[in-house]
Amino acid sequence: xxxxxxxxxxxxxxxxxxxxxxxxxxxxxxxxxxxxxxxxxxxxxxxxxxxxxxxxxxxxxxxxxxxxxxxxxxxxxxxxxxxxxxxxxxxxxxxxxxxxxxxxxxxxxxxxxxxxxxxxxxxxxxxxxxxxxxxxxxxxxxxxxxxxxxxxxxxxxxxxxxxxxxxxxxxxxxxxxxxxxxxxxxxxxxxxxxxxxxxxxxxxxxxxxxxxxxxxxxxxxxxxxxxxxxxxxxxxxxxxxxxxxxxxxxxxxxxxxxxxxxxxxxxxxxxxxxxxxxxxxxxxxxxxxxxxxxxxxxxxxxxxxxxxxxxxxxxxxxxxxxx
Numbered sequence: 091x092x093x094x095x096x097x098x099x100x101x102x103x104x105x106x107x108x109x110x111x112x113x114x115x116x117x118x119x120x121x122x123x124x125x126x127x128x129x130x131x132x133x134x135x136x137x138x139x140x141x142x143x144x145x146x147x148x149x150x151x152x153x154x155x156x157x158x159x160x161x162x163x164x165x166x167x168x169x170x171x172x173x174x175x176x177x178x179x180x181x182x183x184x185x186x187x188x189x190x191x192x193x194x195x196x197x198x199x200x201x202x203x204x205x206x207x208x209x210x211x212x213x214x215x216x217x218x219x220x221x222x223x224x225x226x227x228x229x230x231x232x233x234x235x236x237x238x239x240x241x242x243x244x245x246x247x248x249x250x251x252x253x254x255x256x257x258x259x260x261x262x263x264x265x266x267x268x269x270x271x272x273x274x275x276x277x278x279x280x281x282x283x284x285x286x287x288x289x290x291x292x293x294x295x296x297x298x299x300x301x302x303x304x305x306x307x308x309x310x311x312x313x314x315x316x317x318x319x320x321x322x323x324x325x326x327x328x329x330x331x332x333x334x335x336x337x338x339x340x341x342x343x344x345x346x347x348x349x350x351x352x353x354x355x356x357x358x359x360x361x362x363x364x365x366x367x368x369x370x371x372x373x374x375x376x377x378x379x380x381x382x383x384x385x386x387x388x389x390x391x392x393x394x395x396x397x398x399x400x401x402x403x404x405x406x407x408x409x410x411x412x413x
Contacts (some may be wrong), residue, residue, distance in 0.1 A: 098122045098164040098172035103275045105171050106133035108318040120163045122148045133275045150194025156201040169212045180241035180365040188244045195248030199255045210262040210325040217377045218242035218267040230380040264324040269310040269336035269379040271317040275404030290407035293354040301365040305343040308376045309338045312393035323388040336379020337392045349400045
């Protein structure tokens with residue numbers, strides 16, 4: 091019997107990659123989409139899968155729409171990828187971030203409990219839960235949480251709510267604590283895509299400089315196409331659990347700039363300008379994940395290196411700019 095999956099945030103980077111992957115696995119895919127005046131489905135069109143997904147109008151802030159969707163679709167698996175997911179924006183819009191990213195997850199969990207309690211539920215958690223823990227240079231599933239942004243705080247609420255529904259109502263709920271994962275479909279506001287887009291424009295003579303904040307901040311970067319496979323694997327296990335999904339390798343934004351500019355034959359030092367405007371009120375200096383549990387239990391390992399990822403993104407942005 092064909093499995094059914096519901097993805098919130100289906101028009102985002104992870105939503106598009108997950109929808110594509112699940113379709114390839116033979117799933118019937120439903121995608122929740124928030125009504126907007128301008129189309130937001132370009133990522134699904136990028137993969138030529140828009141007509142293969144059954145789009146459902148709904149919003150994480152609206153319990154009635156969530157209950158209606160779950161009642162009509164009766165999915166076997168629910169992937170909650172919907173969120174206000176830009177960390178920098180959460181400082182300017184903390185209440186919106188809390189409402190969508192935090193409370194929205196609990197509203198969805200409650201709808202699952204009421205209308206499809208047998209469904210398996212995936213919560214998109216984040217390395218931002220760990221925040222600035224200098225005494226823990228590598229973060230695992232047992233590392234204490236210390237979020238340092240409104241986004242991280244909202245995600246901690248959603249993470250804890252999932253565990254609570256698992257323990258209180260026997261919901262098959264899993265949290266994927268995903269470290270930074272990027273792709274050619276990443277939003278332009280995220281630093282990796284900001285860099286690769288600027289590199290493409292500078293190489294083609296359309297831009298003169300790249301303005302960034304703290305380029306010595308270090309992150310554990312992977313490829314979104316690899317990471318969505320881990321989400322799916324979590325929901326295929328016998329028991330629900332939480333997993334860190336990461337590469338185990340850390341690199342600075344400076345190193346990432348170096349890779350991107352060198353790929354097109356340029357020196358990043360000639361173009362990168364440090365701008366205080368892009369520094370955050372509370373910076374997270376170092377994040378590096380320990381994916382050993384995911385490897386041991388799920389059999390999951392990342393397949394794409396940072397160098398491969400950045401070159402893939404630069405190629406995609408060069409193609410966009412040339413077209």
